[in-house]
Amino acid sequence: MKKIFLIVLIIISTISNAQIFKKSMFAKKPIINLENFDKQRLHFGFFLGFNNYDFKIDKKIDDKEDIIVDSQMGFNVGLISNLRLHEYIDLRFEPGLYYGQRNLHFPHLTDEVDALREVKSTYIHFPLLLKFSSKRIGNIKPYLLGGVATAMNLSSNAKSLDDNSSDRFRMKKNTNFYEIGAGIDLYFEYFKFSPSIRGVFGMKNELIPDNDPNSPWTGNVASMQTRGVFINFAFH
Numbered sequence: 001m002k003k004i005f006l007i008v009l010i011i012i013s014t015i016s017n018a019q020i021f022k023k024s025m026f027a028k029k030p031i032i033n034l035e036n037f038d039k040q041r042l043h044f045g046f047f048l049g050f051n052n053y054d055f056k057i058d059k060k061i062d063d064k065e066d067i068i069v070d071s072q073m074g075f076n077v078g079l080i081s082n083l084r085l086h087e088y089i090d091l092r093f094e095p096g097l098y099y100g101q102r103n104l105h106f107p108h109l110t111d112e113v114d115a116l117r118e119v120k121s122t123y124i125h126f127p128l129l130l131k132f133s134s135k136r137i138g139n140i141k142p143y144l145l146g147g148v149a150t151a152m153n154l155s156s157n158a159k160s161l162d163d164n165s166s167d168r169f170r171m172k173k174n175t176n177f178y179e180i181g182a183g184i185d186l187y188f189e190y191f192k193f194s195p196s197i198r199g200v201f202g203m204k205n206e207l208i209p210d211n212d213p214n215s216p217w218t219g220n221v222a223s224m225q226t227r228g229v230f231i232n233f234a235f236h
Contacts, residue, residue, distance in 0.1 A: 032138070032139065032187075033139050033187040033188055033189050034187045034189075034192060037187065037192060037236070038084070038133075038136070038141075039084075040084065041084050042081070042082065042083055042084070043082050043236060044080060044081055044082070044236070045079070045080040045082070045192075045194075045234055045235055045236035046077075046078065046079050046080060046234070046235055047076065047077070047078055047079075047080060047094065047232045047233060047234040047235070048075075048076065048077055048232070048233050049075070049076040049230060049231050049232035049233055050073055050074065050076065050230075050231045051073070051074045051075070051076055051099075051100050051228055051229065051230050051231075052071050052072075052073055052074070052100070052228055052229045053074065053100040053102055053121060053226060053227075053228040054069055054071050054102065054226075054227050054228055055067075055069045055104075055224050055226060055227070056202070056223075056224070056225045056226075056227050057069070057221060057223075057224050058221070058222040058223045058224075059220050059221060059222060060219075060220050060221070060222045061220055064108075064220050065107050065108045066107075067104055067105070067106060067221070068104070068105040068106075068107065069102055069103075069104060069105075070102065070103040070104075071102055071228075072100065072101040072102065072103065073100075074098065074099045074100030074101060074121075075098075076096055076097070076098045076099075076125075076230060076232060077096060077097055078094055078095055078096020078097060078125070079094070079095055079096070080092060080093075080094050080234055081093045081094075082131075088133045088134070088135075089130065089131070089132055089133070090130070090131040090133070091128070091129075091130060091131075092127075092128075092129045092130075092131055092145070092147075093126075093127070093128055093129075094125075094127050094129065095124070095125065095126050095127075096124075096125050097122070097123070097124060097125070098121075098122075098123040098124075098125050098230075099120075099121070099123075100120075100123075100228070101118060101119065101120045101121065102119045102121070103116060103117070103118050103119070104118075104119060104169070106216065106217060108216065109216055113167070114216075117164065117167075117169045117217070118169075119169050119171070120155050121153055121155050121156075121171075121226075122153065122154040123151040123152065123153050123154075124151060124152045124154065125149055125151045126149055126150050126151065127147055127149035127177070128148060128149070129145045129146065129147035129179065130146060130147055131143050131144075131145045132144045133185070136185075136187075139187040140184060140185070140187075141184070141185040141187075142182070142183070142184045142185075143183055143185065144180075144181070144182050145179075145180070145181050145182070145183065145196070145198065146178075146179060146180040146181070147178070147179055148176065148177065148178050148179070149177040149178075149179055149200070150174065150175070150176050150177075151174070151175055151176075152173060152174055153171055153172075153173055153174075153175065153206075156170065156171040156172060156173045156206075157169065157170045157171065157208075158170060158172055158173040158208060163208075163211050163212075163215070163218075164215060164218065165210065165211075165212070165215070169217075170207075170208035171206045171207060171208060171224075172204075172205075172206045172207075172208060175202055175203075175204055175206050175226065176202070176203045177200050177201060177202055177203060177226070178200075178201055179198050179199065179200050179201070179230075180198060180199055181196055181197055181198025181199060181230070182196065182197060182198075183195060183196025183197070183234075184196075191235055191236060192235070192236040193233070193234070193235060194233075194234040194235075194236065195231070195232070195233050195234075196230075196234065197230070197231050197232075198229070198230050198232075199227070199228075199229060200226070200227060200228045200230060201225070202225035202226035202227060203225070204225065205222075205223035205224060205225060206225065206226055207221055207223065209221070
C-alpha cells in the first residue's frame with residue numbers, strides 16, 4: 001500500500017511542478033481547455049493504474065488463530081465508455097484487466113511450505129458506474145462515483161480437483177462487487193486526465209473449501225470476500 005501512495009505522490013508532484021499545469025489550472029483567468037468536451041453524448045478513453053487486493057475473512061470459530069493476509073501491489077489496464085445522462089451525471093462502463101496477489105499466512109502451521117499460500121488473481125472486471133460531477137471550475141472538476149461490477153477470475157483454480165493439501169488454493173471463478181470512489185477531471189489542451197481512487201467490496205464468498213472438512217487451511221473459514229483499493233489514471 002505504501003508503494004501505491006508513493007507512486008501517486010510522485011505523479012502528482014511531477015504534474016503540479018510543470019509550468020503548463022500551473023498556467024492552465026491555477027491562473028486567475030485560466031485558458032479554458034476542451035470547453036465543449038463534456039457536452040458530447042458519448043466519448044471513450046482508457047486507464048492505467050494500480051490495485052491492492054485484500055480478503056475479508058469470516059471464521060466459524062472466533063477464538064481460533066487468524067489467517068494473516070499480506071496484500072501485494074498489482075496493476076490495472078482497461079477501456080472507458082462514458083454516456084452523458086445529465087450535465088452533472090454520467091454512466092460509465094470500464095471493462096479492464098486487474099492483476100493482483102495476496103499471500104495468506106497460516107500461523108498455526110509449523111511447516112513453512114504449508115504455512116504460506118500465494119493467491120494470484122487475474123480478474124476481468126466489468127463495472128457499471130454512475131459518475132456525479134461538481135460544477136467545472138476553470139480546468140478542474142471533482143467527482144464522485146459508485147456502482148456495481150461483475151468479475152471473472154482467470155486464476156481461480158475453480159476446476160482443479162487438487163486442493164491445499166496439494167498446494168493448490170481454489171477460488172470461485174465469478175464474483176460481484178460494489179464500488180465507491182472519488183476523482184478529479186483535469187482539462188489539458190489536447191486531452192482530459194482523470195486520476196481517481198475507489199474502494200471495491202466483494203458481495204459473495206469466493207472460497208472453494210478443501211475436500212477435507214477439517215482442513216487446516218479452510219476448515220474454520222466461513223467465507224472469504226475480496227475487497228481492495230484501485231488507483232486509476234484515465235485519459236480521454
